[in-house]
Amino acid sequence: ATPTPEPEPTAIPEPTATPEPELADIVDTAVADGRFTTLVAAVEAAGLVETLKGEGPFTVFAPTDDAFAALPEGTVESLLLPENKQALTDILLYHVVSGKVMAADVVGLTSATTVLGKDLTITVTDGRVFLNDTVEVIITDIEASNGVIHVIDAVLLPPQ
Numbered sequence: 001a002t003p004t005p006e007p008e009p010t011a012i013p014e015p016t017a018t019p020e021p022e023l024a025d026i027v028d029t030a031v032a033d034g035r036f037t038t039l040v041a042a043v044e045a046a047g048l049v050e051t052l053k054g055e056g057p058f059t060v061f062a063p064t065d066d067a068f069a070a071l072p073e074g075t076v077e078s079l080l081l082p083e084n085k086q087a088l089t090d091i092l093l094y095h096v097v098s099g100k101v102m103a104a105d106v107v108g109l110t111s112a113t114t115v116l117g118k119d120l121t122i123t124v125t126d127g128r129v130f131l132n133d134t135v136e137v138i139i140t141d142i143e144a145s146n147g148v149i150h151v152i153d154a155v156l157l158p159p160q
Contacts, residue, residue: 023145025053026060030149033142038068038076045080046089056146057100059112061120061131063155071155090116094158100147103129103140118158131156 023029027049030036039062043049052058068076079088093116101112106129111119123130129137131152139151 023143025146026056026058026144026149027052029142029144030060030062035064035066035151036062038065039063041080042068042076042088042092046085046092048089048092052096052146054146057098058115058147059097059099059101060147060149061095061097061135061137061152061156062149063095063152067152067154090158091155094118094120094156095152102148103137103150106137106140106150114158116158120156 024032027040027043030043031040043052052060078084079091094114096115097112097120098115101109106112106122107124109122111121113119120131121133123133129140131137135152135154135156137150138153142149142151
């Protein structure tokens with residue numbers, strides 16, 4: 001039997017310098033992530049897309065779809081109605097802090113003033129960060145071109 005000839009080795013291309021991938025803005029980052037479809041729909045309904053695509057920097061405490069689903073039944077649908085745009089806008093702005101506040105900085109704070117103008121309290125218990133005592137930051141430091149996203153496990157409702 002004739003041995004099968006060895007295949008020619010494939011030439012390995014010379015490595016080229018890979019540019020750092022451009023970070024997407026906060027909105028596009030949230031869209032691409034896939035866990036924030038309700039948040040993105042809310043941002044669109046409130047007319048805040050342009051704001052959150054703006055220069056910033058912003059720190060967004062982003063509730064997951066599960067966090068929105070945990071609200072009382074009908075809450076999200078109600079907030080998305082045009083007549084509730086202001087309430088929705090207020091809730092969303094209560095999730096945004098001016099500046100890029102990374103997790104390492106958040107743990108040193110006891111409060112942060114949101115873009116809505118109302119404060120969030122920040123507590124650290126056993127290395128876990130909580131906003132307003134009950135909302136936990138579950139994923140930190142998702143960087144975007146115009147700020148940073150921290151993922152939270154519940155929706156923050158501004159004080160009335």
